[in-house]
Amino acid sequence: MERILVLNGPNLNLLGERDPGHYGTMTLAEVCDELRLSAEALGVEVECFQSNHEGELIDIIHRERKTSAGLIINPGALTHYSYAIRDAIEAVGLPAVEVHLSDIDSREPWRRNSVIRDVVVLTVSGKGPSGYLEALDELVRYIRSH
Numbered sequence: 001m002e003r004i005l006v007l008n009g010p011n012l013n014l015l016g017e018r019d020p021g022h023y024g025t026m027t028l029a030e031v032c033d034e035l036r037l038s039a040e041a042l043g044v045e046v047e048c049f050q051s052n053h054e055g056e057l058i059d060i061i062h063r064e065r066k067t068s069a070g071l072i073i074n075p076g077a078l079t080h081y082s083y084a085i086r087d088a089i090e091a092v093g094l095p096a097v098e099v100h101l102s103d104i105d106s107r108e109p110w111r112r113n114s115v116i117r118d119v120v121v122l123t124v125s126g127k128g129p130s131g132y133l134e135a136l137d138e139l140v141r142y143i144r145s146h
């Protein structure tokens with residue numbers, strides 16, 4: 001069964017209590033439960049990780065590169081400046097979808113830039129937790145058609 005790696009970066013462990021106006025009230029565990037249900041219906045498996053540390057996220061991308069068919073990633077604020085995460089995604093060559101709960105294009109100017117956008121096949125932004133489900137659907141469709 002294809003395995004999809006789901007990575008969440010800094011501060012996303014606080015989902016549910018952090019700035020609900022932007023990020024909603026669902027916890028990360030609940031988001032991952034929903035992803036697992038959708039994955040089952042799609043006939044794939046998801047593996048969810050969260051880390052507040054850039055290097056650990058990179059280590060996970062490297063470690064899981066051979067066992068995963070694709071990557072869904074919300075790098076949190078690292079989205080806006082981590083060339084190291086960008087390079088890790090490019091280096092492993094996994095098809096990746098970038099997710100943001102909030103609409104990063106309609107917030108502060110510094111959030112509008114994503115340094116990973118050029119190495120992902122799709123960006124889903126501003127759709128709340130359902131953005132992760134859309135990302136899963138689209139990623140599985142992409143993997144199966146390539």
Ligand code: DQA
Pocket residue numbers: 010011012074075076077078079099100101102103104111
């Ligand atoms: C975020 C948007 C980022 O700008 C922010 O730093 C986050 C979460 C989102 O999901 O909307 O931590 O990636």
